[in-house]
Amino acid sequence: MIALARYGAAAACVVTVFLLAAAMGALLRHEDGAAAFLATALLTVFGAGAxxxxxxNVKAQLGRLSSFALLLVLWLGIPAIAAFPIYATTPFTFAQSWFEAILTFTTTGGGAIHDVDALPRATLGWLLTLQWTGGLLTLVGFVAVLGPAGVGGLPDHAERSHLLRRSGATSLSDALRQVLPFYFGATVVCTVMLYAVGLRVFDALGLAGAALSTGSVLPDADGMAAYGHFAVKLVMMLFMLVGGTSILWHRMLLTRRFRLALGQQENLGVVLASLVIGILAAAGWYATPIGHQSLPLALEDGLFTGIALVTTTAIEPHAGAFAVLPLVLVLVVVFVGGASFSSAGGIKMYRAAAMAVQSSLELERLVHPNAVHPRRLGQQSITMQMMKAIWLCFGVACCVVVMLTAAIAPAMPSFESALVAIVAAISNAGPIYSAGWTEGVVWPDWIALPTYAQLILAIAMILGRLEILVVVGLAHFAFWRR
Known part of the structure; x- marks a missing residue:
């Protein structure tokens, strides 16, 4: 508990730096929210510093259990701090402000603030920073805690360590040193590229943060339609793929270990799935009664749509882009999500591919009962223990979706809207809920739902970011006694 408190306090101090930056921005622009940001920063740093x-001077190390608990504390605690300046600078109640902070921090998006142009610039910057920070916490959590523990059958830590030529032990500070330079550097590169194609610095920073964190909060109320030319979309597509693929894969590419990188089939699967979904979406928009688009424009919007869905960024190139695809296909795509060790949501492509490999082997065993086939996904071997964990994770995720859908259904206009809301929340792809699936019927905004329904959605969003099995384990008394 001592190590948990120490790391939690350190994280709160980092949040204070961002709050002070927002306060400084509000002061320079003579906005009313400066006092709220400054007061929140001072109270946070006073409590965390104490x-x-x-x-x-107290020696303590984070164990596996306390590391899981620390992630849970951060995903719950940081939005609670972030809600105060949102409450002070918007017409929302504190509960609504907290819900908006959860939506942004988990990079789910699809929140209540539709008219971002009416927001104080400091508040909008705070939301964009919160989204970027949520992506960073996702990556650090996977590299430092969830990956080494092999939660839900994630790729074996020892094998990944061998591929990366480093020791298997990864502390939280080590993980931050591995993740932050790349994450920050990629954000800077994306910002520079967007600025080079004509965007303002603020907009370029906001879009870069959304792409790398696979979030959908953008600096303009019109979304991507406000930055419609192809160069902006091309940069966003590239960096959404960066955000949706493994950071360990990126390290292999940057260190020119291309042979090893080509063996990581999960990340290649993310790229291939994006292309396939993109071509399907383009076919729906090209010269059809719904789209009437030319082939180049249909391909542009279709590929953007495919990448946005597979990486769970869920940014539409224009209003109604997702609705060209069947709803069932969209739900399956975002439920699977992007690669492991990425900022994408979903159960991860690795698990889906491993289940497909196992199913294929079982079918082949019906024909050749005595044949022995190794379970491999590219260069990564899949043990029976990992396979059991993967199927358990999948089963628990499906059960949680069913239970939360049943729980939120009384507050929703239909079962379909309840299911879409839960899958969108647990996959951290909020905008798919408001994509207009039922013609002539508008589903209620999440902010207009009863408080208990918002709480259910918040639980689903945090479960999606924290891995469901971790929360189940933390809630299991026998797990604590070990």
Whole structure:
């Protein structure tokens, strides 16, 4: 508990730096929210500093259990801090502000703030920063905690360590040193490229943060339609793929270990799935009664749609882009999500591919009962223990979707809207809920739902980011006694 408190206090101090930056921006622009940001920063740093200084000389290390608990505390605690300046600078109640902070921090999007142009610039910047920070926490959590523990059958840590030529032990600070330079550097590169194609610095930063964190909060109320030319979409497509593929794969590419990188079939699967879904979407928009688009424009919007769905960024190139695809296909795509060790949501492509490999082997065993086939996904071997964990994770995820759908159904106009809302929340792809699936029927905004329904959605969003099995384990008393 001491290590948990120390790391939690350190994370709160980092949040304070972002709050002070927002306060400085509000002061320079003479906006009313400066006092709220400054007061929140001072209260946060006072409480966190007192905890950190009080424990700085006490020796304690994060164990596996306390690491899981730390992730849960961060996913719950940071939105609680972030809600105060949102509450002070918007007409929302505190509960609604907290819900908006959860939507943004988990990179789910699809929140209540549709008219971002009416927001104080400091508040919009705060939301964009919160989204970027959520993507960073997702990556650090996978590299430092969830990956080494092999939660839900994630790729074996020892094998990944061998591929990366480093030790198998990864502390939280080590993971941050591995993740932050690349994540920050990729954000800077994306920002520079967007600025080079004509965007303002603020808009370029916001779009870059959304792409790398696979979030959907954008600096303009009109979304991507406000930055419609092809160069902007091309840069966004490239960096959405970066956000939706494994950061370990990126390290292999940057260190020119291309042979190893080509063996990581999960990431190649993300790219291939994006192309397939993109071509299907383009076919729906090209010279059809719905689209009437030319072939180049249909391909442009279709590929953007495919990448946005597979990486769970869920940014539409224009209004109604997702609705050209069957709803069942969209739900399956976002439920599977992007690659493991990425900021994408979903159960991850690795698990889906491993289940497909196992199913194929079982079918082949019906023909050749005595044949022995190794379970491999590219260069990664899949043990029976990992396979059991993967099927368990899939089963638990499906059960959670069913239970939460049943729980939220009384607050929704139909079962279909309840199912879409839960899958969108647990996959951290909020905008698919409001994509207009039923013609002539508008589903209610999440912010207009009863408080208990918002709480269910918030639980689903955090479960999606934290891995469901971790929360189940933390809630299991026998797990704590070990």
């Amino acid at each position: 905890v950190y200084l009080g424990l700085r």
